[in-house]
Amino acid sequence: MPELPHIEIYRQHLDATSLKKTIEEVEVRDEDLLEGISPADFADRLEGDRFVGSRRHGKYLFARTGEGPWVLFHFGMSGFLSWFEDPEHETDYPKVLWHFEDDGVLIFDCVRKLGEVRLVEDADGWIDEKGLGPDALSEGFDRTAFREALSGRRGYLKTALMNQEIMAGIGNEFSDEILFQRKLHPKTKVKSLAKKELEAVHDTLTHVLETAIDTRMKADNFPSRFLFPRRDEGEECPRCGGEIRRIEVSGRGSYFCPECQGEEP
Numbered sequence: 001m002p003e004l005p006h007i008e009i010y011r012q013h014l015d016a017t018s019l020k021k022t023i024e025e026v027e028v029r030d031e032d033l034l035e036g037i038s039p040a041d042f043a044d045r046l047e048g049d050r051f052v053g054s055r056r057h058g059k060y061l062f063a064r065t066g067e068g069p070w071v072l073f074h075f076g077m078s079g080f081l082s083w084f085e086d087p088e089h090e091t092d093y094p095k096v097l098w099h100f101e102d103d104g105v106l107i108f109d110c111v112r113k114l115g116e117v118r119l120v121e122d123a124d125g126w127i128d129e130k131g132l133g134p135d136a137l138s139e140g141f142d143r144t145a146f147r148e149a150l151s152g153r154r155g156y157l158k159t160a161l162m163n164q165e166i167m168a169g170i171g172n173e174f175s176d177e178i179l180f181q182r183k184l185h186p187k188t189k190v191k192s193l194a195k196k197e198l199e200a201v202h203d204t205l206t207h208v209l210e211t212a213i214d215t216r217m218k219a220d221n222f223p224s225r226f227l228f229p230r231r232d233e234g235e236e237c238p239r240c241g242g243e244i245r246r247i248e249v250s251g252r253g254s255y256f257c258p259e260c261q262g263e264e265p
Contacts, residue, residue: 007059010061022048023100033117051065070120095107095115176231
């Protein structure tokens, strides 16, 4: 599932291609993707309007219109945004298309029907209603806020990193990367970490997510000692040359290097 770095890249792509342009037509090709609104009403609310801004919150992208509502994008397992100058050029699985007056088209593509597009009147209210924690890269979510958010937690650090009610945006892949960079076993307990160790995890979290955004999520662009391009059982550890292993942590497959990250605590 797309995680925070993917969403930030999609947000930047939307900003660079689609802001301040009049929406001439909205074409919904898969109404199952819409939540709480019919295709006709969805198009009627947006046609003639413009996207005037955007924001990311964890795994969700919001595009604000000039008339007030936000378009909320949730990308499911395989969704993404594409922009084409030629309206005849399409992706393989176009679900919702925004045609602009300059002939450009923004496409929400999703192979599986697990994504979601809806209109939201109040983005902050929707985030609160959803019970999401702060965006993992938000300015206010600093070392202190991170440490306090994990204070008293008794479970695994990996599970806490993926808990969207604690912090929004981190999933299975990047929780593995954060632990790998800190040389912590996937079954490290939160309560086993001292204050300074938790603050170091926060610093690593920030570094990992920002690096992923800077690389545009292209495996070849990641630093040589990142797990991400080699995150598979039997692969060679990019740091020590050991063998990457897979274990289950809270029902999720987790990849790590026993040589670097140790055996189960």
